[in-house]
Amino acid sequence: xxxxxxxxxxxxxxxxxxxxxxxxxxxxxxxxxxxxxxxxxxxxxxxxxxxxxxxxxxxxxxxxxxxxxxxxxxxxxxxxxxxxxxxxxxxxxxxxxxxxxxxxxxxxxxxxx
Numbered sequence: 001x002x003x004x005x006x007x008x009x010x011x012x013x014x015x016x017x018x019x020x021x022x023x024x025x026x027x028x029x030x031x032x033x034x035x036x037x038x039x040x041x042x043x044x045x046x047x048x049x050x051x052x053x054x055x056x057x058x059x060x061x062x063x064x065x066x067x068x069x070x071x072x073x074x075x076x077x078x079x080x081x082x083x084x085x086x087x088x089x090x091x092x093x094x095x096x097x098x099x100x101x102x103x104x105x106x107x108x109x110x111x112x113x
Contacts, residue, residue: 001054001056002026003024003025003026003029003030003031003057006024006031006033006054006057007033008031008032008033008034008097008100008101009033009034009097009098009100009101009102010033010034010035010036011034011035011036011037011067011069012036012037012038012069013069013071014069014070014071015038015068015069016066016067016068016069017036017037017038017040017066017067018036018037018040018041018042018043018046018064018065018066018067018082019034019035019036019043019046019064019065019066019067019078020034020035020036020043020046020047020050020061020063020064020082020085021033021034021061021062021063021064021088021094022034022035022047022050022059022060022061022062023059023060023061023062024050024054024057024058024059025057025058025059025060026056026057026058027058032062032093032097033050034094034097034098034101035047035049035050036067037049042083042084043061043064043082043083043084043085044084044085046064047059047061047084047085061082061084061085062085062088062089063081063082063085063086063087063088063089064081064082064084064085064086064087064088065078065079065080065081065082065087065088065091066078066079066080074104074105074106075105075106075107075108076098076102076105076106076107076108077107077108077109077110078091078094078095078098078107078108078109078110079109079110091109092109095107095108095109
């Protein structure tokens with residue numbers, strides 16, 4: 001798998017759970033990716049899944065929080081921070097990545113819920 005082939009955003013289709021933003025590098029280039037998995041109780045567990053998905057890349061989690069996906073109302077809410085990794089440096093960038101991945105959805109940023 002190349003860095004370009006690694007999906008920018010992979011999240012479960014509905015519900016509320018934790019998400020992370022990770023800087024992934026192939027040694028020359030890097031990019032940010034978003035991952036969320038409803039079966040992970042901790043942000044570090046999501047990072048572990050990503051490391052297994054793409055073991056040939058270097059990774060650094062830059063932050064995370066909580067996400068709620070409401071497909072019926074086409075809305076995604078992101079808020080809070082990760083106890084493991086803090087909040088990513090620019091939550092607006094995270095929201096923009098989600099807008100690109102889900103162009104028909106409204107993306108909202110909150111500080112708490």
